[in-house]
Amino acid sequence: MLSYLLKRPIAVLMISFAVLLLGLASTQKLNTSLLPNIPIPEITVQVSYPNNTARQIETSITRPLRNRLMQVSSLKDIKTQTRDGMAVLNLYFQYGVSTDLAFIEVNEMVDMAMNSLPNDIERPRVIKASASDIPVVYMSITQDSIASDDQFLELSQFVNQVIKRRIEQLPDIAIADMTGHVEPEIKIIPKYNNLQSLNLSQEVLIQALRDNNFVLGNLMVQDGAYRYDFRFSNPLENVKDIEQIDLNINDRLYKFKDFAEVIKTTEVIRGNTFYNNQKAVQLAIIKQSDAGVYELKEKISQLISTFQEDYPNLSFHIHQDQSQLLKLSIDNLKTSLILGSFLAIIIMFLFLKDFKSPLIIGLSIPLSLVVSFFLMYVFGISINIISLSGLILGVGMMIDNAIIIIDNITQKLEDGKALFQACAEGTTEMISPLISSVLTTSIIFIPLVFLSGITGALFYDQAMAVSIGLFSSLLVSIFFIPVLYLLLIKNQHKSKIIKERINLSRLYKKGFKLFYMQKKLTFLIVIIFLSFGVVLALILPIKGLPDLKQSEAIIELDWNENISISENNKRVQQFFDTVPFVDLAIETGEQKYLLQREADKSLSEAEIYVKFSSVEKLQAFLKNFKAIRHAYPKIQYSIQPPENIFQYIFGQEDAQFEGQLYSTQSLEAPNLSRFDSLKTHIPFNFKPLAKQELLSIKIQHDKMLLYNVSYEKLTQELKTLLNQNYIDNLKNTDQIIPIRFGIGEDNLSRILNSTFITNNDKRWIPLNQLISVNTDLNYKIITANRGGEYLSLIPVNFINNPEKIITTTQNVFSKNSNYDIKFSGAYFENQNVLKEFIIVALVALSLLYFVMAAQFNSLLQPLIILTEIPINIGGALLLVWLFNGSLNVMTGIGIVVMAGIVINDSIIKIHTINSLRNSGLDMDEAIQKAGVMRLKPILMTSLTTILALLPFLFISGLGADLQKPLALSVIGGLFIGTFVSLYFIPVLYRLLNR
Numbered sequence: 001m002l003s004y005l006l007k008r009p010i011a012v013l014m015i016s017f018a019v020l021l022l023g024l025a026s027t028q029k030l031n032t033s034l035l036p037n038i039p040i041p042e043i044t045v046q047v048s049y050p051n052n053t054a055r056q057i058e059t060s061i062t063r064p065l066r067n068r069l070m071q072v073s074s075l076k077d078i079k080t081q082t083r084d085g086m087a088v089l090n091l092y093f094q095y096g097v098s099t100d101l102a103f104i105e106v107n108e109m110v111d112m113a114m115n116s117l118p119n120d121i122e123r124p125r126v127i128k129a130s131a132s133d134i135p136v137v138y139m140s141i142t143q144d145s146i147a148s149d150d151q152f153l154e155l156s157q158f159v160n161q162v163i164k165r166r167i168e169q170l171p172d173i174a175i176a177d178m179t180g181h182v183e184p185e186i187k188i189i190p191k192y193n194n195l196q197s198l199n200l201s202q203e204v205l206i207q208a209l210r211d212n213n214f215v216l217g218n219l220m221v222q223d224g225a226y227r228y229d230f231r232f233s234n235p236l237e238n239v240k241d242i243e244q245i246d247l248n249i250n251d252r253l254y255k256f257k258d259f260a261e262v263i264k265t266t267e268v269i270r271g272n273t274f275y276n277n278q279k280a281v282q283l284a285i286i287k288q289s290d291a292g293v294y295e296l297k298e299k300i301s302q303l304i305s306t307f308q309e310d311y312p313n314l315s316f317h318i319h320q321d322q323s324q325l326l327k328l329s330i331d332n333l334k335t336s337l338i339l340g341s342f343l344a345i346i347i348m349f350l351f352l353k354d355f356k357s358p359l360i361i362g363l364s365i366p367l368s369l370v371v372s373f374f375l376m377y378v379f380g381i382s383i384n385i386i387s388l389s390g391l392i393l394g395v396g397m398m399i400d401n402a403i404i405i406i407d408n409i410t411q412k413l414e415d416g417k418a419l420f421q422a423c424a425e426g427t428t429e430m431i432s433p434l435i436s437s438v439l440t441t442s443i444i445f446i447p448l449v450f451l452s453g454i455t456g457a458l459f460y461d462q463a464m465a466v467s468i469g470l471f472s473s474l475l476v477s478i479f480f481i482p483v484l485y486l487l488l489i490k491n492q493h494k495s496k497i498i499k500e501r502i503n504l505s506r507l508y509k510k511g512f513k514l515f516y517m518q519k520k521l522t523f524l525i526v527i528i529f530l531s532f533g534v535v536l537a538l539i540l541p542i543k544g545l546p547d548l549k550q551s552e553a554i555i556e557l558d559w560n561e562n563i564s565i566s567e568n569n570k571r572v573q574q575f576f577d578t579v580p581f582v583d584l585a586i587e588t589g590e591q592k593y594l595l596q597r598e599a600d601k602s603l604s605e606a607e608i609y610v611k612f613s614s615v616e617k618l619q620a621f622l623k624n625f626k627a628i629r630h631a632y633p634k635i636q637y638s639i640q641p642p643e644n645i646f647q648y649i650f651g652q653e654d655a656q657f658e659g660q661l662y663s664t665q666s667l668e669a670p671n672l673s674r675f676d677s678l679k680t681h682i683p684f685n686f687k688p689l690a691k692q693e694l695l696s697i698k699i700q701h702d703k704m705l706l707y708n709v710s711y712e713k714l715t716q717e718l719k720t721l722l723n724q725n726y727i728d729n730l731k732n733t734d735q736i737i738p739i740r741f742g743i744g745e746d747n748l749s750r751i752l753n754s755t756f757i758t759n760n761d762k763r764w765i766p767l768n769q770l771i772s773v774n775t776d777l778n779y780k781i782i783t784a785n786r787g788g789e790y791l792s793l794i795p796v797n798f799i800n801n802p803e804k805i806i807t808t809t810q811n812v813f814s815k816n817s818n819y820d821i822k823f824s825g826a827y828f829e830n831q832n833v834l835k836e837f838i839i840v841a842l843v844a845l846s847l848l849y850f851v852m853a854a855q856f857n858s859l860l861q862p863l864i865i866l867t868e869i870p871i872n873i874g875g876a877l878l879l880v881w882l883f884n885g886s887l888n889v890m891t892g893i894g895i896v897v898m899a900g901i902v903i904n905d906s907i908i909k910i911h912t913i914n915s916l917r918n919s920g921l922d923m924d925e926a927i928q929k930a931g932v933m934r935l936k937p938i939l940m941t942s943l944t945t946i947l948a949l950l951p952f953l954f955i956s957g958l959g960a961d962l963q964k965p966l967a968l969s970v971i972g973g974l975f976i977g978t979f980v981s982l983y984f985i986p987v988l989y990r991l992l993n994r
Helices: 002-006 009-029 054-069 099-116 149-168 192-197 202-212 239-243 293-310 323-352 356-378 385-414 419-445 453-489 505-517 519-539 565-576 615-625 645-650 672-681 701-707 711-721 748-754 802-813 826-856 861-866 868-882 889-918 923-953 958-992
Strands: 039-048 075-083 086-093 125-130 137-143 173-179 184-190 218-223 226-231 246-249 252-255 260-266 271-275 281-287 314-319 552-558 583-589 605-611 636-640 658-663 691-699 725-731 736-741 756-758 764-766 771-779 782-785 788-793 819-824
Touching: 002 009, 002 419, 002 453, 009 356, 009 453, 039 054, 039 099, 054 075, 054 086, 054 099, 054 771, 054 782, 086 099, 099 125, 137 149, 137 271, 137 293, 149 173, 149 260, 149 281, 149 293, 184 202, 184 239, 202 246, 202 711, 202 725, 202 736, 239 260, 271 281, 271 565, 281 293, 293 314, 293 323, 314 583, 323 356, 323 923, 356 385, 356 453, 385 419, 385 453, 385 889, 385 923, 419 453, 419 826, 419 889, 505 519, 505 923, 505 958, 519 868, 519 958, 552 615, 565 583, 565 605, 658 672, 672 771, 691 711, 711 725, 711 756, 802 819, 826 861, 826 889, 861 868, 861 889, 861 958, 868 889, 868 958, 889 923, 889 958, 923 958
Parallel strands: 184 736
Antiparallel strands: 039 086, 039 125, 075 086, 075 782, 137 281, 137 314, 173 281, 184 260, 218 226, 246 252, 271 583, 552 605, 552 636, 583 605, 658 788, 658 819, 691 771, 725 736, 756 764, 782 788
């Protein structure tokens, strides 16, 4: 068939152009996203119950809701966090469960549980997790001229009614989630002196307001042949209407404003957002699941340009751009492609002293890549970080396959073959080993698909991308390269084709003689690198992603004091006043995001995103930030990189290692006093539990009876004093504004001591005679799971020997039947994943063996190649260790890439040895000649890959940091792998074929 194609080069070129055209068209249709759109088996239930303590919510809401939700089918685990005013229940399911059906079932369980919950609670919100939930970008809107709360209220309403809606009109936008904005509110402040002068209570004002704030709807009347709709308009539409409400007091008319001050203000602020220390409204822009990241980012940029022209008094700031990670991956692919192609051309020229052979490589690589994009479109694979990592491997194999085919054709020409015959035979000889190399590389990924959970789902995209890339390179190498070689070389004189090439044969033969004769030395080197692989695999730290030297960070802090939101804002802003940041986005207190998985923050907490111009400036800032403990010793904080899609999906919510202390005698966790007595029995240092001081108001029931005061009046008065007495809504044409009774002061002790309340006999009684105020210390957060409430004990430092700690702790608590302690965390999950991965790796190696055994028709020869893998891994891990690296996702991908390259070299070398032996050469002569024949392809493929990746070791930046572990493992593995392919494989082949 190949000879047939070589006789019809025009047909091959036209087919190539047709495929190129289809591939270019498909690239316009390919979806670009950060990760494949895979379901995340997690559902969150959020409960809001303002003005109630954590203990009240846990007892009356969270516990019955948790018990009901534990009946949901396929539930893997449930974890709840309850704090003042809210609760969050996280439900984790087995991967593969239909999250749509689980979402419906969870909603049904919530509806069934509503009968056992308090009557005044809003229905809990149920949120289904998705990979597209993470915002693509954050947008902060600020205005320089804001000087009052009323102006910021105008900005909030403008962003909500104009900016947010215009952004959400983009078809690729799912929602622009808003926070930091404020809502209007009508506040009524009673004039107690005027009320007391007429012996009135605030109930008179409340009833008058409700009587006048009515909506009767429409009536339909008929007048002869005509029909009319009558609408009763609401008499109250603004502050002035409320002030003009008439009250009949002792047969005399008064105005509402005579007894109360009515003002339009902002709601009670429980959270703020700031950008560069300016008060801001923040939008978290979330894309549709099938939207392209690049296209969306471009549309948002265009829309911002329009906003800046239309609203010059506003500033629009973009930060935490998630598309950067995808951009870096694509840039890495481009860098690998350009560097690899350029170096392959240079090295090919140095080895072959020929300009046209490198040109063939330069033309074949883009064609292979475009074919890959076309096949990705056909199989529905998007361009994402996972599939791109597979294509990077494919690019390396494209170059290697091209080098192997061209070098073999050139060798046929040197042997005196005619050009047509050299192209046909040189390519045909390599078809079998190239197919075998493609199968062996692809087959490594097939068992990885069977890994449980999300990891296995992600490996599907990578396995498909690798297989597509390798298949494309195989097609181009077999059909396109020999035809192109024939067209470019056919008019050239044969003497010009075969030129003096770099003579490495003599150097190779000297080395071959040394290691072939001194087999003990060869095995000693191999054993050393095998030892490196075993030892370093045990001591290298294991991480999900490599440590990225970023110039940005997120700081989550809790002042651990009962401070107001204004004091929280003041402390955070004061600290950052003198910090030379580039971007600073601050969220203090509670936020108003609609889609929020995590529990909302309290008024004393803050989340700060800070970006600097360089990594060094960030490190210097973080070093100085630790000094904040001197000014605020109670503060608790954590510093972490900005959230990205990897951390959203793979980020383990659990701590690495966590002790869970339960009470066996109560449904509640051990209280503070009991826990203090148990601390000394816990054999590790753990992070302090978050506590908070509460003001407890105790009603004096005997005084209530003595002074004839109703509980309803007391409750209403306390709500008014605390600015929490919601009465009704003011319904005008464009919005609904809540109406609250409150007072202007915020000094609690003075308020309680100076306030009077009317009893049922209309006598004024001092409020401080009816209540007493005490302080109480309790847990800030109540945690629970299937086993009930527990105290979360997280070690301060990493524990090197968890099993010993578990045994010691359980022995201590086994002697006390009142308490029980259990352990969980990412450590146990990682152990299970590691065991599973070992099984999958053994399956992959078995499949490799089966494929190679079928190709070589031998049970021994595949073992020769498989022994190379652990040796090369030792070289890879050694270089990773020398550069202070870790075992992470990129290191693993690098090892797979390296293994694919060196295995291919060894497969082709053994294939050449077998061919030479079949032609009549004895074993030693065949081994030596095959080494000389395969010397230059092995060196060229190794040098091309090493030199292409070498810059990543010395350049800085997020992209380089992400690629560096891959580069280290590939370079280290290829360095020793080249030695193994050249010298150890022949020695082992000779020993096993005596």
